[in-house]
Amino acid sequence: MVEKIWNRQAIVRGDDQPDLLYIDMHFVHEVSSPQAFDGLRAKGRSVRRPDLTIATEDHNVPTDTLELREPTGRLQVQTMRRNCLEFGVTLYRLGDEGQGIVHVIGPETGLTQPGMVMVCGDSHTSTHGALGALAFGIGTSEVEHVLATQTLPQQRPRTMVVTVTGRLPLGVSAKDLALVLIARVGTGGGQGFVVEYRGEAITALSIEERMTLCNMSIEWGARAGLVGPDQTTFAYLRGRRFAPSDELWAEAQEYWHSLRTDEGATFDEEIELDASSVVPFVTWGTNPGQGVALSDVVPSPDEFTDPEERSAAQRALSYMDLTPGTRMRDVVVDTVFIGSCTNGRIEDLRAAAEVLRGRRVADGVRLLIVPGSMAVKRQAEEEGLDEVFVAAGAQWRGAGCSMCIGMNPDIVGPGERTASTSNRNFEGRQGPGARTHLVSPAVAAATAVVGRLSAPADIDAEKVPTPVSAARP
Amino acid sequence: MKPFVVHEGIGAPLRMSNVDTDQILPSRFLKRVTRSGFGDGLFIGWRESPDFVLNRPAYTHATVLVAGTDFGIGSSREAAVWALQDYGFRAVIAPRFGDIFRTNAGKSGLVAVELAESKVERLWDYCELNPGATITIDLEARTVMAGDDIKESFMIDDYLRRRLLNGLDEIAITLTSGDAIAAFESERPRIKPRVFES
Numbered sequence: 001m002v003e004k005i006w007n008r009q010a011i012v013r014g015d016d017q018p019d020l021l022y023i024d025m026h027f028v029h030e031v032s033s034p035q036a037f038d039g040l041r042a043k044g045r046s047v048r049r050p051d052l053t054i055a056t057e058d059h060n061v062p063t064d065t066l067e068l069r070e071p072t073g074r075l076q077v078q079t080m081r082r083n084c085l086e087f088g089v090t091l092y093r094l095g096d097e098g099q100g101i102v103h104v105i106g107p108e109t110g111l112t113q114p115g116m117v118m119v120c121g122d123s124h125t126s127t128h129g130a131l132g133a134l135a136f137g138i139g140t141s142e143v144e145h146v147l148a149t150q151t152l153p154q155q156r157p158r159t160m161v162v163t164v165t166g167r168l169p170l171g172v173s174a175k176d177l178a179l180v181l182i183a184r185v186g187t188g189g190g191q192g193f194v195v196e197y198r199g200e201a202i203t204a205l206s207i208e209e210r211m212t213l214c215n216m217s218i219e220w221g222a223r224a225g226l227v228g229p230d231q232t233t234f235a236y237l238r239g240r241r242f243a244p245s246d247e248l249w250a251e252a253q254e255y256w257h258s259l260r261t262d263e264g265a266t267f268d269e270e271i272e273l274d275a276s277s278v279v280p281f282v283t284w285g286t287n288p289g290q291g292v293a294l295s296d297v298v299p300s301p302d303e304f305t306d307p308e309e310r311s312a313a314q315r316a317l318s319y320m321d322l323t324p325g326t327r328m329r330d331v332v333v334d335t336v337f338i339g340s341c342t343n344g345r346i347e348d349l350r351a352a353a354e355v356l357r358g359r360r361v362a363d364g365v366r367l368l369i370v371p372g373s374m375a376v377k378r379q380a381e382e383e384g385l386d387e388v389f390v391a392a393g394a395q396w397r398g399a400g401c402s403m404c405i406g407m408n409p410d411i412v413g414p415g416e417r418t419a420s421t422s423n424r425n426f427e428g429r430q431g432p433g434a435r436t437h438l439v440s441p442a443v444a445a446a447t448a449v450v451g452r453l454s455a456p457a458d459i460d461a462e463k464v465p466t467p468v469s470a471a472r473p
Numbered sequence: 474m475k476p477f478v479v480h481e482g483i484g485a486p487l488r489m490s491n492v493d494t495d496q497i498l499p500s501r502f503l504k505r506v507t508r509s510g511f512g513d514g515l516f517i518g519w520r521e522s523p524d525f526v527l528n529r530p531a532y533t534h535a536t537v538l539v540a541g542t543d544f545g546i547g548s549s550r551e552a553a554v555w556a557l558q559d560y561g562f563r564a565v566i567a568p569r570f571g572d573i574f575r576t577n578a579g580k581s582g583l584v585a586v587e588l589a590e591s592k593v594e595r596l597w598d599y600c601e602l603n604p605g606a607t608i609t610i611d612l613e614a615r616t617v618m619a620g621d622d623i624k625e626s627f628m629i630d631d632y633l634r635r636r637l638l639n640g641l642d643e644i645a646i647t648l649t650s651g652d653a654i655a656a657f658e659s660e661r662p663r664i665k666p667r668v669f670e671s
Contacts, residue, residue, distance in 0.1 A: 011650065011653050011654055011657045012650050012653055016631060016632060017632040018630075018632060020647060020650055020653075020654075022654070022657055022658075022661075024665055025666070031503050031504070031550075032549065032550065032551070034505075034506035034507075035506070035507065035508050035551075038506075038507075038508075043642075043644070045644070048654075049658075050668075050669075051667040051668050051669050051670070052667060052668065053668065054668050059500075060504060072504035072505070073504050075504070075506060076504050076505075076506055079506045090668045090669060110666065111666050111668070113664075113665065113666060116665060121549055121551075122548070122549055123547065123548050123549040123573055137548075137549040137573055138549060138573065138576070139549050139550070139551035139554075139573060139576060139577035139580060140551040140552075140577075141551060141577065141580030141581060141643075142576070142577075142580065144644065145643060145644050145647065148644050148647075148648070149644060149647045149648060149654065150654065150658075151647055151650075151654055153632075153643065153646075153647065155630070187491055187543060187546055188542065188543040188546070188569060191543075191569060191571075191572060192572060221543070221546065221571070221572065223572045223573065242666040242667075242668075243666070244664045244666075248663065248664050251664055252664040255662060255664055287491050287493065287546075308490045308541060308542070311489075312489075312490060312491055315489075405500050406499065406500050406501055407500035407501050407503055407504065424493075424495065424547065424548075426493045426495040426496065426547060427495065427496055427518055428495055428496070428499050428518050429495045429499075429500075432499070432501075432518070
């Protein structure tokens with residue numbers, strides 16, 4: 001499928017230079033674009049296709065107010081507004097109905113469709129692959145290149161297929177699947193590859209679950225991850241604002257069908273995973289590959305035979321302030337974050353609400369629930385999920401990247417520990433000195449109730465939580 | 474982009490793998506609208522520690538960083554590259570780079586050299602035994618040299634090498650294919666979405 005998309009989009013193919021790929025849709029946000037627009041101005045260039053470009057404010061905006069109080073963040077947002085006006089680019093501003101995280105609004109508006117090549121100055125652009133698009137993150141110089149030419153010189157990637165057999169057990173999510181996969185292949189395992197996910201378990205996933213999985217592709221090094229379009233894809237797209245109209249629908253479906261990987265197609269690399277063996281998974285370290293089952297314990301650096309991995313584990317444990325042998329379920333958290341381009345969609349919020357309904361957040365725990373877009377927010381409020389969250393003691397916010405990225409007012413304090421549905425547990429990712437455990441929405445919600453890393457099934461077993469300190473004596 | 478042909482500069486050994494872009498430049502330092510000034514945030518989480526390699530006087534003025542595998546994984550922030558350049562780095566050597574970081578480096582003129590782990594190991598040893606010693610990167614010849622004994626060849630994409638050697642503006646190169654782009658656009662399937670009708 002990757003090859004088929006590539007061959008249709010490669011305008012110029014050179015022997016001594018990369019292929020020139022046509023970009024069907026370019027998403028822009030406030031953080032990675034100002035220098036790109038500056039570059040255009042400096043050379044007197046324009047945006048070639050404003051109709052194939054769309055901008056949103058998500059990374060540094062606050063989620064509890066529409067007021068941009070912080071001066072440097074405000075300057076970036078204002079710069080974006082000025083640039084979009086000057087170059088004729090459609091912008092969803094903070095507070096607008098359509099505003100949200102770029103990787104949430106693309107699919108929900110129907111702008112993301114099978115077979116499209118899509119880019120954004122953000123590594124989690126791989127999310128859009130859930131609908132069968134070839135979508136990848138780019139840097140600011142490339143943003144400028146796409147703005148000016150609607151194309152990008154790209155080396156043809158190597159291809160990999162991840163076949164997930166069987167079915168995910170009840171209570172296990174696409175996030176757990178992604179974390180298990182990364183723990184197995186390592187953070188660099190997909191370097192240089194575009195990955196196609198397939199198999200019974202993938203077919204059974206909803207589009208939003210596929211987005212979670214594709215979103216995390218970059219966390220094991222793959223620049224893009226995608227799923228072949230099927231009936232689930234078509235049903236998701238039908239009727240969305242930018243989806244093909246009824247009269248074009250048959251034509252579109254035919255086109256999308258033709259993109260699917262042929263029987264017997266070969267890949268440069270193949271991985272197989274059994275979905276039925278996946279369990280709720282959490283990270284203990286400072287990269288997304290450092291994870292274990294929730295039922296497991298913090299590993300000892302001695303368990304790693306590779307000296308690099310051993311020293312990385314040592315460093316991670318010291319940063320995370322964890323002692324080998326500690327049960328993951330005994331790890332006490334200060335903050336729980338549910339949101340982000342990984343897990344900030346309506347199904348994620350429903351999963352959290354199911355756990356939080358009629359329950360209270362544990363004393364001393366701060367729970368932030370941040371919808372990925374204003375549309376998700378409206379939907380959640382229509383379903384009454386906001387009331388469930390507020391009744392449980394959570395903070396219900398506006399749309400944005402929020403606590404995933406540590407560059408807006410939602411940050412985790414130094415030394416604080418968080419269970420987060422986001423995508424990165426790097427040192428300082430959620431704020432200087434913040435300690436992150438990556439989890440699924442259900443585990444996040446249960447953790448907020450118990451006060452320690454927990455699955456929903458643990459809640460009733462823990463009527464009276466008695467937290468045990470995970471810190472070293 | 475400044476051309477890069479040969480560069481000789483102090484090598485700094487960073488014996489760490491998986492140095493992600495949040496460690497190179499945390500997101501809170503990304504709120505600039507210019508390409509310069511990011512050096513202040515470079516490796517900020519480690520800059521307080523006296524043991525950190527760039528805090529040791531012999532390496533403070535390093536221009537060639539020698540790092541462990543998977544350097545620059547994580548986010549797409551090109552400012553991670555700009556921060557390294559702002560500090561004074563002209564090149565980074567590592568066994569493997571994060572994909573987007575490597576691309577960004579190539580676009581901004583920071584040379585990313587991939588050398589096998591054993592060769593990086595030798596460079597680390599050399600830099601540690603000879604604090605402040607220089608490493609020479611010859612992009613024309615595709616070699617890395619240090620001291621009397623170390624001379625390694627490296628592979629680099631020819632097109633990228635040509636661009637780096639000449640400091641070429643890639644957008645200008647692409648714009649020479651303007652006719653092909655326009656022809657492609659005229660035949661693009663009508664089912665594909667547009668944000669507005671123009």
